[in-house]
Amino acid sequence: MPITTAYETRIDHVSILDEHGAFDESLGQGLIPEDQLPAIMEHLVFCRQLDETAFKLQRSGRMGTYPQNTGQEMPSLAAALAIDKADWLVTCYRENTGLFWHGLPPECILLHWMGDERGNHIPAGVNATPIAIPIGTQMLHAAGLAWAEKAKKTGAIAVTFFGDGATSEGDFHEAANFAASLKLPVVFCCQNNGWAISVPSSVQSAGETFAQRGISYGMPCVRADGNDLFAMTKVMKDAVARARAGEGPTFIEAVTYRLRDHTTADDARRYRDAGELETWEARDPLPRLQRWMEAKGLWDKSQHEKAMKSGEERVAEIISNAEGIAAPDRSEFFDHMYADLPESLKRQRDSKRTTSLGQFPEDLA
Amino acid sequence: MAQVKQPADKSHFILPDLGEGVHEAELIKWRVSAGDRVAEHQTLAEMETDKALVEVPSPWAGVVTELCGAEGDIINVGAVLVRYGEAETAGETAITPEPTQTTEAESPANEEREDAGTVVGSVNNDGAAPSALTRRRTEATEAPAEQARALATPAVRGIAKQLGVDINRVLGTGRGGRVTASDVERFAQHGATGEASSHQANTRVTVADIPEHSNPAAAPAVVGESTLPPVPVDPSGTTEVIPFRGVRRKIAEALDRSVKTAVHFTVVDEADITDLDRKRKEYSAITGRKLSFLPFVIRAVAHGLREHPALNAVVDEAKSEIHRKGNLNLGIAVDSDAGLMVPVLRNAEKLAIVEAAEGVARLAAGCRDRSIPREELTGSSFTISNVGSYGGRFATPVINHPEVAILAVGRGYEKVLAKDGRIYAGLSLPMSLSCDHRVVDGAEGARFLNTVKRLLEDPNALLG
Numbered sequence: 001m002p003i004t005t006a007y008e009t010r011i012d013h014v015s016i017l018d019e020h021g022a023f024d025e026s027l028g029q030g031l032i033p034e035d036q037l038p039a040i041m042e043h044l045v046f047c048r049q050l051d052e053t054a055f056k057l058q059r060s061g062r063m064g065t066y067p068q069n070t071g072q073e074m075p076s077l078a079a080a081l082a083i084d085k086a087d088w089l090v091t092c093y094r095e096n097t098g099l100f101w102h103g104l105p106p107e108c109i110l111l112h113w114m115g116d117e118r119g120n121h122i123p124a125g126v127n128a129t130p131i132a133i134p135i136g137t138q139m140l141h142a143a144g145l146a147w148a149e150k151a152k153k154t155g156a157i158a159v160t161f162f163g164d165g166a167t168s169e170g171d172f173h174e175a176a177n178f179a180a181s182l183k184l185p186v187v188f189c190c191q192n193n194g195w196a197i198s199v200p201s202s203v204q205s206a207g208e209t210f211a212q213r214g215i216s217y218g219m220p221c222v223r224a225d226g227n228d229l230f231a232m233t234k235v236m237k238d239a240v241a242r243a244r245a246g247e248g249p250t251f252i253e254a255v256t257y258r259l260r261d262h263t264t265a266d267d268a269r270r271y272r273d274a275g276e277l278e279t280w281e282a283r284d285p286l287p288r289l290q291r292w293m294e295a296k297g298l299w300d301k302s303q304h305e306k307a308m309k310s311g312e313e314r315v316a317e318i319i320s321n322a323e324g325i326a327a328p329d330r331s332e333f334f335d336h337m338y339a340d341l342p343e344s345l346k347r348q349r350d351s352k353r354t355t356s357l358g359q360f361p362e363d364l365a
Numbered sequence: 366m367a368q369v370k371q372p373a374d375k376s377h378f379i380l381p382d383l384g385e386g387v388h389e390a391e392l393i394k395w396r397v398s399a400g401d402r403v404a405e406h407q408t409l410a411e412m413e414t415d416k417a418l419v420e421v422p423s424p425w426a427g428v429v430t431e432l433c434g435a436e437g438d439i440i441n442v443g444a445v446l447v448r449y450g451e452a453e454t455a456g457e458t459a460i461t462p463e464p465t466q467t468t469e470a471e472s473p474a475n476e477e478r479e480d481a482g483t484v485v486g487s488v489n490n491d492g493a494a495p496s497a498l499t500r501r502r503t504e505a506t507e508a509p510a511e512q513a514r515a516l517a518t519p520a521v522r523g524i525a526k527q528l529g530v531d532i533n534r535v536l537g538t539g540r541g542g543r544v545t546a547s548d549v550e551r552f553a554q555h556g557a558t559g560e561a562s563s564h565q566a567n568t569r570v571t572v573a574d575i576p577e578h579s580n581p582a583a584a585p586a587v588v589g590e591s592t593l594p595p596v597p598v599d600p601s602g603t604t605e606v607i608p609f610r611g612v613r614r615k616i617a618e619a620l621d622r623s624v625k626t627a628v629h630f631t632v633v634d635e636a637d638i639t640d641l642d643r644k645r646k647e648y649s650a651i652t653g654r655k656l657s658f659l660p661f662v663i664r665a666v667a668h669g670l671r672e673h674p675a676l677n678a679v680v681d682e683a684k685s686e687i688h689r690k691g692n693l694n695l696g697i698a699v700d701s702d703a704g705l706m707v708p709v710l711r712n713a714e715k716l717a718i719v720e721a722a723e724g725v726a727r728l729a730a731g732c733r734d735r736s737i738p739r740e741e742l743t744g745s746s747f748t749i750s751n752v753g754s755y756g757g758r759f760a761t762p763v764i765n766h767p768e769v770a771i772l773a774v775g776r777g778y779e780k781v782l783a784k785d786g787r788i789y790a791g792l793s794l795p796m797s798l799s800c801d802h803r804v805v806d807g808a809e810g811a812r813f814l815n816t817v818k819r820l821l822e823d824p825n826a827l828l829g
Contacts (some may be wrong), residue, residue, distance in 0.1 A: 061381020
C-alpha cells in the first residue's frame with residue numbers, strides 16, 4: 001500500500017449560549033456558578049462604559065489614541081475566570097475585561113493610552129504584563145514566562161492573547177514551537193475579530209480556520225464562539241487544566257468581531273461592509289448574556305440600571321484618578337536608564353540644557 | 366504628535382489630534398449652537414480628518430458661548446474650536462458674539478482671535494516655515510498667552526524662565542513654529558528696549574517686526590491667508606451655492622500657491638505636424654491602437670528637457686534650492702469629475718510611444734474612477750496639459766508648483782502653411798509654454814520650445 005494516511009485531524013467548534021438564546025445544558029451546566037453571574041454582568045457593563053468613554057476622551061484630546069474592546073469582552077474575561085491569581089495574563093490590547101478581573105487597576109490602561117508610562121507599572125501581586133502594541137511580541141513573553149514557571153515548579157501557567165493578524169508573524173511560530181516542543185504551560189488564545197486593521201481574516205489566511213495554525217506544532221486546537229462567555233469559559237478551563245497537568249499548550253481560536261474601529265486613528269466604514277457590521281451587532285456578547293440571565297431570573301432591569309449608574313460613577317472616578325496623577329518631575333528623565341549617571345548627563349540634568357540643541361551646559365557652569 | 370494642552374480654566378476647547386499625527390480637520394457639521402449647555406462627552410461637531418469622519422465631544426460640561434469656525438472650514442490642530450462661558454452671560458453672547466471673559470477685547474483683538482483659529486491656510490504652531498522667496502509681509506499672530514501653549518523644548522522653557530520671559534508670548538521661528546533659545550533671547554532684548562511691551566499691548570507682531578534671519582529655513586511662520594478684506598457678494602440671483610471645499614479647495618490652494626510663488630511668463634509657438642500626422646497614422650495601424658499626438662509630444666518634451674535641463678526642475682522654497690532632475694517624472698493634467706488632477710508618468714524619457722500612450726491612459730482612468738494611489742499624484746518635475754483635447758489653441762497655463770515649467774498643447778488644426786516659398790495645406794499644433802522666470806529666463810524657455818517644435822516637425826529625428 002504505497003499511500004497511507006500520515007495524519008488526520010479535526011477542529012471542534014464550541015458553542016454553548018448561541019446568538020438566538022439557545023443554551024446547551026450538557027456543556028454549560030455549572031460551568032460558571034450562578035451566584036457569580038451578577039458580578040460578571042456588572043463588570044461587563046462597567047468595562048463597556050469605560051471603553052466607550054475612553055474613545056470620547058481621545059476625541060476631546062484627553063488621550064493619545066485608544067483601541068476599543070467593545071464586542072470582544074468575553075475571551076479574556078473567560079480566561080480570567082479560568083485561571084488563578086498566580087497565573088499570567090499576557091495580553092495584546094483588547095483584553096481589558098480579563099485584565100481588570102485579574103486585578104489590574106483600570107487607571108493603568110487609561111494612563112497607558114494617555115501616554116503616561118506609569119500605566120505600564122503593573123502593581124505587585126497582579127500577574128499581568130504591560131499591554132503589547134507591537135503585534136505578536138507577547139506570545140514569546142508568554143512562552144518564556146511559562147517556561148520559567150515550569151522551571152521553578154510553581155504550577156502557574158500563562159494565557160496569552162493575540163489577534164488573527166498576529167498569527168502571520170514569525171513571533172507566533174517561534175512561540176508556538178517552543179511551547180509545544182517543550183510542553184510549556186501556555187494557552188494561546190487567538191481573538192479572530194475578522195480584521196487586522198483593514199485586512200480581512202479571509203485575506204490573512206487561506207486556511208479554513210485560524211485554530212488549525214496550531215496543529216503543525218503538535219498542540220490541540222479548538223475553535224469557540226468568542227462572543228459566548230460559556231463556550232469561552234469551557235475551552236479555557238480545558239486548556240488551563242491541560243497546561244496545569246503538564247500536557248503542554250493549547251491553541252484556542254475565539255471567533256469574535258471588532259464592533260468598533262481598529263483604533264481612534266481608524267475609520268472602519270472606509271473598508272467594512274455595513275451589512276457585516278449589522279450581522280455582528282446582532283451577535284453582541286453583552287445583550288446575549290443579559291437576555292439569558294434575565295430569562296433565568298438571574299438579572300433584571302433594575303439591576304441593569306443600577307449597574308449602569310454605578311458603572312458611570314466608577315468610570316468618572318477612574319478618569320479623575322488617571323487625569324489627576326501628578327506630572328513626573330523632569331529630572332526623572334534621567335533616573336531609569338543608568339545606575340550611575342554619566343557626567344555629561346548629570347550636567348544636562350542639573351543645567352536643563354543639552355548640546356543637541358546647540359546649547360552647552362558647560363557654558364553655564 | 367503631542368497632545369494639546371487644554372486650558373485649566375476650561376474657557377475654551379482646543380482642537381486636539383483626532384487620530385495619530387493629524388494636523389487639521391474639516392468642520393463638517395456643528396452639533397451645538399452658541400448658548401447651548403453641553404454635558405461632558407456630548408458631541409460638539411462632526412469633523413473629517415484625512416483618515417476618518419469623527420465626532421468631537423466636549424471634554425467637560427459647560428455653556429458654549431462661541432463656535433470658532435464655519436462648516437466647511439479647515440481647523441488646525443491647536444486652534445480654538447469652541448469657547449465656554451457662564452450660563453447667565455450665554456444669552457447675550459448668543460446674540461452678540463463678544464467674548465465674555467475679556468474686557469480689553471476691542472474689535473481688532475476679536476478679529477485676531479478668529480483668525481488665529483479658523484482660517485484655511487493659516488499657520489499656527491504646526492505650520493510649515495514659508496519660503497524666503499515668497500514670504501509676504503502679512504501679519505503673524507503672536508499666540509496670546511491664554512490661548513495657546515508655545516511649542517518649545519524643556520531646555521528653552523528653562524531659558525525663558527531664567528530670563529523672566531513668558532514663553533507663550535514669543536513667536537517661534539524654529540521647525541514647526543517651535544520657540545528656540547535665540548527667539549527667547551531676542552524677545553528678552555526687545556523687552557529691554559520697550560518693544561516687547563508694545564507687542565503685548567496689541568497681542569500681535571508683524572513679520573516686519575521680526576529681525577531677518579540668516580537661515581531662510583528658520584524664517585518665521587506667517588499667516589498664509591491674504592489680509593485683504595473679503596469682497597462682499599450680492600446673493601441676489603444666485604441659483605446654487607456650492608461649498609468651496611474638498612478637491613476643489615485643494616486645487617485652488619495649489620494654484621494659488623503657484624501664482625503667488627512663481628513669476629509666470631508664457632511663450633507660444635506652433636509646430637507643423639503634417640508629417641508627424643502621417644507617422645501617427647502609421648503607428649496606429651501597426652500597433653492597432655488609436656494614438657493621439659500626446660505620446661509624440663511627450664517624446665519631444667523628453668528630448669527637449671535633456672537639452673534644456675533647466676526646465677526639468679523643482680524649487681525647494683524652504684531651502685532656497687533648485688533641484689534639477691535627471692529623469693523625467695512627467696505630470697499629466699487630467700480632467701476628472703472631481704476636478705483637475707495631475708498624475709505622474711514616471712521615467713517618461715524611457716517610454717516607447719505606445720508605452721507612453723498606455724501609461725497616460727492608465728493614469729487618466731485611475732483619476733476618473735478615483736482609484737489612483739496618492740503616490741502616483743506626487744513627484745513630477747514638468748507637466749503637460751493637453752488642453753487641445755477639449756478645444757482651444759493657446760493658453761497661459763499655471764505652473765504645477767514647485768515645478769518650473771508647464772506645456773499646454775492645443776488642438777492640431779488644418780492651416781495654410783508655407784515652406785521654401787511654397788504654400789500648402791498642413792496640420793499645425795499650437796503650444797504654450799509657461800515658465801517660472803525666477804528660474805528660467807525667456808531665452809531658455811524659447812530655446813526649449815524651439816527644440817520641441819523642431820522634433821515634432823521632423824518625425825525621423827523624433828522617433829529615430
